[in-house]
Amino acid sequence: MASVPDITDTERWVIQTTLRERYGREPAYQLADADIRLHAADRELTTCPVFFWQADDGCSFVLFKTGEQHYRCQFFYKPYKQMGTGIEEYDDLAECAVAILQAQADYAAEQRGDLPSAGP
Incomplete structure (x- = not known):
């Protein structure tokens, strides 16, 4: 079984820059590992490096590095209800990060009643 490469300095920079643009301040994120x-x-299960951070509203985000230039993402308010973008895997970290931030922003707006529900 091939191992997943660790997170690079360039990938850290991408996440720091993306989160700084989203939140308007220096981001606080953690690096961890997850078995998926x-x-x-x-x-x-394969051990994958991950980026993890929490937004001010209590939402948690996880971006998994699943291979060389392969990423997955999800967000959740409660661990038993995980949500994503509808795309299983990305080959661009910036696209993955922006997509999950947008999906969460849309979800939050929908919950507030600012957007019509996408459900039936």
Whole structure:
């Protein structure tokens, strides 16, 4: 089983810059590892490096590095209800980060009643 490469300085810079633009201040994020299935049929878990941060409204964000230039993302307010962008994997970290921030902003606006519900 191939290991997932660690997060690079360039990837850190991308996240710092994207979060600074979104929140208007120096971002506070953590680096961690998560054990996930890279493919639905996998029986074994693969350790992947992740970026993790929390927004002021209590929303948590996780961006997983799943390979060389491969990323997944999700956000959640409660661990049992995880949400994403509808795209399983990105090949561009900036696109992944912007997409998850936009998905969360849309979700929050919908919850406030600022956007019509996308559901049935």
